[in-house]
Amino acid sequence: MATITVNGKPHTVQASPDTPLLYVLRNEVQLNGPKYGCGLAQCGACTVHVDGQPVRSCVTPVSQVRGPVVTVEGLGTPDKPHPLQKAFIEEQAAQCGYCTSGIIMSAAALLQGKKQVSDQEIRSALEGNLCRCGAHMRVIAAVKKAAGGVA
Amino acid sequence: MTVVALDCGLVINPIGLRAAIEGQIMQGLSRALYEEVHFDERKVTSTDWYSYPIARLEDVPQQVELVLLNRADQPIGGAGEPAIVCFSPAVANAVFNATGIRIRRYPLTPEAVKKALS
Numbered sequence: 259m260a261t262i263t264v265n266g267k268p269h270t271v272q273a274s275p276d277t278p279l280l281y282v283l284r285n286e287v288q289l290n291g292p293k294y295g296c297g298l299a300q301c302g303a304c305t306v307h308v309d310g311q312p313v314r315s316c317v318t319p320v321s322q323v324r325g326p327v328v329t330v331e332g333l334g335t336p337d338k339p340h341p342l343q344k345a346f347i348e349e350q351a352a353q354c355g356y357c358t359s360g361i362i363m364s365a366a367a368l369l370q371g372k373k374q375v376s377d378q379e380i381r382s383a384l385e386g387n388l389c390r391c392g393a394h395m396r397v398i399a400a401v402k403k404a405a406g407g408v409a
Numbered sequence: 410m411t412v413v414a415l416d417c418g419l420v421i422n423p424i425g426l427r428a429a430i431e432g433q434i435m436q437g438l439s440r441a442l443y444e445e446v447h448f449d450e451r452k453v454t455s456t457d458w459y460s461y462p463i464a465r466l467e468d469v470p471q472q473v474e475l476v477l478l479n480r481a482d483q484p485i486g487g488a489g490e491p492a493i494v495c496f497s498p499a500v501a502n503a504v505f506n507a508t509g510i511r512i513r514r515y516p517l518t519p520e521a522v523k524k525a526l527s
């Protein structure tokens with residue numbers, strides 16, 4: 259049976275190799291941060307990092323996972339939140355919050371190794387993450403705020 | 410510049426009210442520019458986010474000003490959706506202002522505007 263690393267901990271996968279990574283994360287690892295949105299890689303709610311890159315876990319077979327997986331739960335803790343998590347709370351950048359986990363993971367990938375990001379970079383990087391409530395303006399504000407606090 | 414003024418009577422939570430209006434702008438914009446359910450003879454053909462596109466982060470207006478009319482002497486009116494209703498006509502009015510053509514059917518896609526102009 260395959261083993262994957264999730265948020266720094268090894269996990270032995272019980273599901274069949276073609277099972278989407280999202281199902282393994284939610285059903286086996288009990289991480290409900292990544293969300294099932296469309297199941298077609300069109301909405302971004304399931305976005306997690308594999309080897310530091312944002313991927314759509316709803317269409318990624320678990321057998322294809324070749325690096326460490328990080329979910330929104332692995333970015334920070336309630337006591338020590340990631341700058342993005344802190345900024346999203348401060349800016350109240352969610353309404354229903356279903357898209358938030360995926361947006362934060364896409365934004366985290368954008369901010370990796372960057373000191374500053376422009377409005378346009380944020381808009382482009384998060385273009386594939388859909389939000390139905392309309393928290394977009396606050397998302398832009400939160401990512402900008404966090405950009406100052408990410409090493 | 411996008412300006413929305415909202416009178417919902419007494420304002421209890423201004424941050425929440427702003428967030429609600431911002432959402433309404435995006436939903437109104439989405440309806441005005443993108444959203445339409447398509448059918449063929451037998452079924453709905455808008456079945457995913459490619460065949461039923463909605464507004465995205467790229468569509469956020471560059472400058473937005475919100476005016477909250479806090480009328481404490483008035484009963485609480487609610488602020489769930491009103492700006493959505495006004496926002497789509499505002500977009501259509503902007504198209505009219507720019508082109509002189511009234512388009513009375515949403516969404517105002519590039520194809521629809523081009524057709525109305527020809």
